[in-house]
Amino acid sequence: MNESDDIIEGGSQVIARAASILRTLEDSPQGLTIAVIARASDLPRTTVTRLVRALEAEQIVDTCTGKVRLGAGLIRLARAVHFDAAALARPHMEALSRTLHETVDLWIEREDHVELVAEVPSDQEVRIVAVPGSRLPLHVSAPGKAFLAELDEMRLIRCTEGRLDRCTTNSLTSVDALLAELKTTRKTGISVDLEEHAEDVCAISMLVQIGLTDRYAIAVPVPARRFGKTRKQIEQALRACVEEIEARR
Structure with missing residues (x-):
């Protein structure tokens, strides 16, 4: 596997993990804490924190009073x-x-x-x-x-x-x-x-x-x-x- 393949595989993994977080939030309109998301998606808490910050920057998720929920950007895409x-x-x-x-x-x-x-x-x-x-x-x-x-x-x-x-x-x-x-x-x-x-x-x-x-x-x-x-x-x-x-x- 060359360097280009490594980059593609890493990018695919990030997308899959972000999708797992979004699916976890799908049935929780009131939002979930980082800890709950990490347990439900079976991802490390540090990974969830990093991805949530990236998704939040794109308005795909929103954080309020310590809970993460689907954001306005995702609604616009829908x-x-x-x-x-x-x-x-x-x-x-x-x-x-x-x-x-x-x-x-x-x-x-x-x-x-x-x-x-x-x-x-x-x-x-x-x-x-x-x-x-x-x-x-x-x-x-x-x-x-x-x-x-x-x-x-x-x-x-x-x-x-x-x-x-x-x-x-x-x-x-x-x-x-x-x-x-x-x-x-x-x-x-x-x-x-x-x-x-x-x-x-x-x-x-x-x-x-x-x-x-x-x-x-x-x-x-x-x-x-x-x-x-x-x-x-x-x-x-x-x-x-x-x-x-x-x-x-």
Whole structure:
């Protein structure tokens, strides 16, 4: 191994150790002490201290009252990734919206909810719209169910903590009922919200592989008064949209 290879290997090791620290902080929004990070990442305390200082200089982490947490710089990078996802999907979402004359959304999976990344509003007077950054529970939203369908039964129970909150009279509050619906979703690839998170709001959703680390879903929310007549058309058009996105990524 020559000197150049030594430099590359050393750089890779630094990156791997920094990534280990960031993964350790991922589930601790309130922050962790250097000692706790060192134990959790299995790194020497001196190494953690040195890397934290370097990450802090780039605003990747932030230290407050003796605890280290993910910083604003990392949040900005995450937003850039979401922008890339939206940029990749938007032309296809716009085409789908023109075909259906309905709103089309791009959602991202979070730990216990889904978050709206981008939206193409319907051109109809009565339409369903939301603000990017809006969040919905997993078990009562079409994109949330699309993500849940990827989990096995035990992980699903842990994810919902064995309980399901009611948002409307149509909300599924039984884990068994949710499991039965997700079984259908796995077969068809289609997930549905039938006025479960809000009255007069229905939606159809599918996972879409954009080629990024995070998981995304395309959803078409529709006023309940139109849903019954257009459901099959929406399903067919949504499948075609997802296939086009995945073929071009």
